[in-house]
Amino acid sequence: MRDAFTLYLRYAAISIRSQLEYRASCAMFAAASFVISAIDFCALWALFRRFGSLQGWKLQEVALLYGMVNVSFALAEGFARGFDSFETMVRNGGFDRLLVRPRSTALQVAGQELQLMRVGRLAQGALVLFWAAGELDVHWSVARLALVAAAVVSGACLFAGLFVLQATLAFWTTSTLEIVNTVTYGGVETAQYPLDVYRPWFRAFFTFVVPLACVNYLPAHALLGRGGVFGAPAWLNWIAPAMGPAFLAAALGVWQMGVRRYCSTGS
Amino acid sequence: MRPYLCILGARFRVQLQYRAAALAGTLTQLFWGLIRVMIFDGFYRSSTAVHPISLAQVVSYVWLSQAAFGMLPDRVEPELRDMIRTGNVTSELLRPIDLYWSWFCRCLAMTLIPTLMRSGPLLAVAFAFLELQTPPGAASVLAAAAAFAGGMLVSSAITALLSIGLFWTVSGDGLTRLSVAAAYLFSGMVLPIPLLPEALQRAAALLPYRYVLDVPMRLYLGHIPASEAPMHLAAQLAWLLVLVAAGRGVLSRGLGRLVVQGG
């Protein structure tokens, strides 16, 4: 395990150095990533300016949701990007190259690319998160800070799981990948707003199928001192982030099935 | 005219092969539209004030923008990019047609064809189940049709300009990204323009992006009355001329660079 982590760090270092070969365009990408994700927040801010509140949520509270989900997503995009471009790797045979090396395939795919440009979204999300944390009338105890960290990391695991699932689908088909992509990006958009605004079926989807609510909305409820959600007890809000790593583990299980299938069909 | 029509036709046949992708694209737009409608619905229910555009209009605005999403100038033409990067532009120069217009046609095909393939089913679903309004009158229909066609041309001219800008590798890339960000915000894709704060609305008025989506959609909804259509269509045409002229100018400068760099 430690060994795997060291190897991942090596991959990361090497990937960062490759990108520094193209410093100018790397900086440009990062800046663009910042601006584009900032536009989303700009829209959110504009809506609150005009409408005042959203179903009992203030701008600062929604900013907490927004900041957490964007930091999570930027981390996942940064660390698990290799899975996002996996379809190409299967098509051009690059995956064979990984199979002839004596390491886990998931680790090697994850290590393919660590994208520096994602710091744009990361910075933007972190800024909003810090601003919200400062503005909110919340006592930031150690437990609450730990919950924020847990929720953010857990969210990153969840999005990484979605990237893994999307990559796994490439073993079967190449024409339905956009659907998973939609859930991923749509999930980011969804989680930027409180779950109260959505229809029940939609809430259920992002709670029980893709447990996005567990890594974002529920912990935010705990942080803001709001009660339980959907009639569940309030303490559930504190342990809900466990669903993120669980989702990633499940996704990696499916990934293993995909690799086995690849090895028996060769396509 | 014929060679340009041929370019369009060839592109159309290529795109038709990606029917599965088109279907997936339609589902994506539907999903996003649902999210956006629910969010706007939540905001409108949280406030009793009168807003510059009604919820019903916003809902229709969202569905129209999801259907016309492909019209957004949000990327460069990939084949042109590769051609410029690899220096294969020279082979394009050998063809006896105007380079700008042939590239413009490629860009037009890239926006027009997927939009046509994806918008039909989405509009049908939105009309039947998702409260997409019909235009208030025949005049609005005509005005919107003209404005959508014009928007397509404006969008293609922006795409062509950005693609040509790639002759300047790094700054061209940066410009593209800035333009994409601006396109999202100022075309009405993120928020209907009437809901933006005053300052941003003023900025939107100074840029071409609103003529791609916002103006055609509001003409459709009657939010901009049909009587004001001529003025807006004239502005759209003016932008189109400016963008085409800019594209041609930049192209000739870029080709100059190509010759200087030589090889």
Place this chain on the structure above:
Amino acid sequence: MAAIVRVENLLKTFRIAERRPGLWGAVAGLVHRRHREVRAVDGISFELGPGELVGYIGPNGAGKSTTVKILSGILVPDSGLCEVLGRVPWKQRVETVARIGVVFGQRTQLWWDLPVRESFELLRDIYRIEPGAYRAKSDELIAMLGLERLLDVPVRQLSLGQRMRCDLAAALLHSPELLFLDEPTIGLDAVSKLAVRDFIRRLNRERGASVILTTHDLDDIEALCTRVLVIADGRILCDGPLSDLRARAGSRRSLTVDLVDPAAIVDCPEAEIVSRDGQRVQLCFDPTRVKTADLIGRFVARHPVRDLFVENPPIEELVAELYQDARREPPDLP
């Protein structure tokens, strides 16, 4: 000594989805797909002993790369036995691949934007090579392949030949006991080809490495391999030394003669005239029916000759003949 690779009756079938034409076909394809079965490897058996260098040749789609993929743990066969270094590769992928090296001629395993040295160091960590062993091995390979000047160059700036030399080194850093080389000379210029061949030969002769070499370049085979496996349509047509292959393919030799008199009428009942271009005459004969020396003697007696030479047919022709013969045989199943 125990075999390095043992393959018995290996079978691998692929199911290929058939696309039906037209829009309706695409829709119907979503509901029910028709499949066609293609037997890529159809009962292959062979063994490879330690220190052997075997050439594995066959036309495109013959099943070469499928076999190599099975041997290197990428693919699982339908049935048959396969042991590589005493292990079943697809059951113990990690353990097996730690001891083999693979070079794909068409794809580099080096990191495109980084200096060669950094790729080597990353591979050191991937293969868990001890620092001392790594230093010794990399120094040795760098010296053998002459990579000193290339180590700090980003891979994207290397020529194809330089890159292939670096790729060979990269595949050998972990001192594999068995090496798969998949078209290692493809696209290389003459000088690089010779350098690569020379290295492979030294690796095999001096270090005793076992090598399976797939290639379309029969000069590689002629220069390197004592043993050749020819495969077509998933079956092995010929397994043995190069001389066997020549014998199998029927024995034909060609005789090229430059006549003194360009207008002379050639009369030679023992051989067949293949071409005539002024003074130059190309003849083809069967050395089992007429001895080469006799043929030349009789020919020279009949015509004044300026120059002549005898050649074996190029190996390409031999292999092409073998392939064609294999195609002509009726299939076992209707």
